[in-house]
Amino acid sequence: MIYKYVPKPLKKHYKKLFWRVFYNYIGTIGILRKARFLNHGIIEDGENIELDEYNPLLFRRLSQNLYLHLMREATIDGKNYLEIGCGRGAGLELLMTHYKPAKAVGVDISDANIRYGKKLNKGNAVEFIRGDAEKQIFPNKSFDVVLNLESSHCYASKMNFYKNVFAILKDDGTFLYSDLFWHDDQTAAMEKQFDELGFYIEKKTDNTKPIMRSIELQASIRKHYVKGKISPNKKLSDMVALPGTPLYDGLTNGTIKYLFYVLKKKK
Numbered sequence: 417m418i419y420k421y422v423p424k425p426l427k428k429h430y431k432k433l434f435w436r437v438f439y440n441y442i443g444t445i446g447i448l449r450k451a452r453f454l455n456h457g458i459i460e461d462g463e464n465i466e467l468d469e470y471n472p473l474l475f476r477r478l479s480q481n482l483y484l485h486l487m488r489e490a491t492i493d494g495k496n497y498l499e500i501g502c503g504r505g506a507g508l509e510l511l512m513t514h515y516k517p518a519k520a521v522g523v524d525i526s527d528a529n530i531r532y533g534k535k536l537n538k539g540n541a542v543e544f545i546r547g548d549a550e551k552q553i554f555p556n557k558s559f560d561v562v563l564n565l566e567s568s569h570c571y572a573s574k575m576n577f578y579k580n581v582f583a584i585l586k587d588d589g590t591f592l593y594s595d596l597f598w599h600d601d602q603t604a605a606m607e608k609q610f611d612e613l614g615f616y617i618e619k620k621t622d623n624t625k626p627i628m629r630s631i632e633l634q635a636s637i638r639k640h641y642v643k644g645k646i647s648p649n650k651k652l653s654d655m656v657a658l659p660g661t662p663l664y665d666g667l668t669n670g671t672i673k674y675l676f677y678v679l680k681k682k683k
């Protein structure tokens with residue numbers, strides 16, 4: 417709402433500040449205070465998961481499924497791994513239980529999420545840095561794998577983010593990239609940007625349906641919680657894609673797609 421009135425030169429600063437404050441804020445309220453994962457989760461074909469009451473462990477499993485679905489596409493053992501937009505560090509905690517990376521780093525713009533991630537990963541050799549996905553803070557070609565999950569829709573310039581990833585990724589590195597994308601023409605423009613930067617798409621998966629299964633399953637429970645505790649904040653209902661919100665409608669009618677790209681550098 418306010419975004420519309422922000423002068424153009426200030427829009428990008430506003431967006432960054434908004435998400436930083438937003439994620440710091442949701443760390444203080446309702447069931448979201450304890451949520452380790454901040455993604456929609458996935459129920460893959462043939463998987464049968466039932467839920468008839470709020471069960472944090474089951475919610476968590478859906479999100480873990482999603483991380484593992486991405487991680488599976490890269491060689492991680494013995495490699496330098498970076499997650500940009502790492503949220504509360506639960507993806508990195510999961511990484512450390514399934515893989516043996518040489519180095520694991522998480523970057524996020526929210527101070528609260530970084531604090532949460534450090535606490536959750538006490539005892540794990542994971543480094544957490546508060547930083548902006550659009551700014552290069554690591555040396556060129558320093559990571560083998562860069563993962564980004566449900567974060568890039570917050571960025572003021574996705575192009576700056578792609579440039580950053582391209583710079584810090586090794587020549588034979590893998591960029592695991594998954595998010596919600598609006599409209600096919602925007603997706604086509606983004607794929608052109610990948611190409612112009614020097615990436616090629618090794619694999620592209622439309623995960624809208626399996627993600628919707630997870631959203632639908634959780635919505636039956638979340639509706640109750642969001643109504644009781646956080647309904648005044650429309651943004652939150654939309655964020656968790658409750659039925660009737662623009663996000664839910666977009667995913668249902670096909671104007672929003674949930675895509676997963678495996679990107680590599682052209683030789």
Ligand SMILES: C[S@@+](CC[C@H](N)C(=O)[O-])C[C@H]1O[C@@H](n2cnc3c(N)ncnc32)[C@H](O)[C@@H]1O
Nearest residue numbers: 439453454455501503524525526548549567570
């Ligand atoms: C929907 S959450 C996803 C977090 C995590 N990937 C997960 O699946 O649990 C989006 C995350 O992106 C982070 N974020 C937003 N803008 C960012 C930016 N410019 N740079 C780095 N992180 C950012 C937010 O703070 C938040 O933790």
